[in-house]
Amino acid sequence: MPDSLNHVPPTGPAGRGATDGAPLIEARNLSFRVVGAGGEVNILRGVDLSIGRGEAVGIVGPSGSGKTTLLMLLAGLERATGGTLRVAGEELAAMDEDALARFRRDNLGIVFQSFHLVPTMTALENVAIPLEFAGRADAFERAEAALRSVGLAHRLRHYPGQLSGGEQQRVALARAFVAEPKLLLADEPTGNLDRATGDKVMDLLFEMRARFGTTLLLITHDPALAERCERQVRVGDGLIVADSALVAA
Template sequence: MIQIRDLVMQLSGGGHTLTVLDGISLEIPDKQTVAIVGPSGSGKSTLLGLIAGLDRPTAGSIQIDGIEITDMPEAELARFRREKIGYVFQSFHLIPTLTAVENVAVPLELSGVADAVERAEALLDAVGLGDRRGHYPVQLSGGEQQRVAVARAFACRPPILLADEPTGNLDSVNGRHVMELLLALHRDAGTTLILVTHEPQLASRMGRIISLRDGRMASDDVSRGDPMSQEQLR
């Protein structure tokens, strides 16, 4: 369960204060699939980053499984993220000097997994890139890089998978492939999946759609049924 209460995020500069999020409150149960939508500048990516603990809010509370993360010490928060959260960035964020398999192995090695490389190879096989494991990011297409990023995000089998515009830099074919991978991870592992998207077709695949406007909740469509059952019927 993710519980967010009265979340505020403000940025200051040039003598002005910009309110990016203004009093967001919501709960996301385990295993739910959620799309966060809204116009550019509405606070979508900021909200996702705060849930991931990548930034600290100005005010408010974020609890994951009953644990408050907003005031958690940085070293403890880093460990918590490795155990609980996988994050897929729009721009991939692969380490350019590491091969595909080495990129996927990084979170496993940080977690002290003994067979990190073997598990990373199995994950690349699962996303259809077993034959590209020794290639560097520059040698991979955008779709292949994003599949590596998905494998890396899921390497430690986190209960929460967050994706910020995961198909935004991809063509329609690769975008669909990446989306199917994310849904398969959700379905097979019971992962809570939360994604930010501008694409209505992707949002429609989620069990819940949260719309933001000007940093506030504009709507919350929770009447879409059980996402696990929906995906099994597709």
Template sequence: MPDAVIALKDVTLSLRGNAGMVEILHGISLTIGKGETLGLIGPSGSGKSSLLMVMGGLENASTGSVDVLGQDLTAMNEDRLARFRRDHMGVVFQSFNLIPTMTALENVATPLELAGHKDAFDRAAAELETVGLAQRADHYPAQMSGGEQQRVALARASAPRPDILLADEPTGNLDGANGTAIMDLLFGLRDRHGATLVLVTHSNTLAQRCDRVVRLTDGRVDDTAEARAAE
């Protein structure tokens, strides 16, 4: 695939559980192009979130290669991985993962400050306005609804203008109206910044908005084939 942003080859993932080693991913090979939107679907426990974490360097592949923006993530230590994510990736979790002792503005500004942007708070304020939360900038996560917290999380992920956005069930904890609003924001941010978007979802509506859909079952890509969202 030309302009491949993410390329996985023969990736496996094994993690130690209470009963010993558990094989999570089995020989995953997958390529994602620049600016593409890819949906990862499948039943609970199929390995979707684990695969997303491997793409982001948040889980280390047991075997195989994970090439992101021309860099081999499996060859990086934790410090290099953290810097790589800071400079190139935005990650949105189902559980929001906001810092409870920071305001919305501070939550969004923090990754910008860590990246050395002197205008971190100005950019954070502009991003909060983009997601419709300018009036909530000084509020703490506990003072906001779930939908508002997820919008802050989206603003935080997109403010550094990442090359890649990874979203793990971004609408999973939200009701229908808030989920639809977050979907619109997520794809709007993708369109605005030209990022490659990979998302895990159980929502058929969200999957249908993706350029391509990959279904996982028991840690494997179904029949080594990729399903179109329209199917």
């Protein structure tokens, strides 16, 4: 396994990539609205949020409250319609689509409920994608190491359709972490898995997050998963209605 995948940087708010006291995420009066046949809908209505480097934050709240929209804005997959947003020192509103793609490549890992693997690519090829985009000559070597780290050394040449749901999500985890991102965004990562399989996947996610000192934002409806984070942010009706640190017993 390459040395960089074995490296264990400091965790906590001063974790990987921290060069000063600036937060990794800084949102001020962030809003997002859409206009449909029924008129204007305000999905986010003035969100203020600061996330320190290395934090693990659970984002909770009812369906339709704006959690996934917030994640899409943080990833640069949607553009805010108001307010300011800085992630990893970058003002996302100032970027064009090419710059946003490079920003995601260099800073983010994303894990979705539905895996989002390319069905015509093997597990190895799926994990190598972000490294190939970055022009890494060792893309497949590092991808193989990442798959070994999630227990899938025996599945390198298998296609997503040949893998179980839990195996597909482990491939997605390997892909998300292979470039050692500053920020991991996870949207209901166990939503399509049974409880036992989901617990194993989350054990891996938190283990890898600790190994790399990655900042984690985890959207979940599962209180037990949210409680594994250091902090919980509750979203309701497009606003942050509670923000509390969790204190270990």
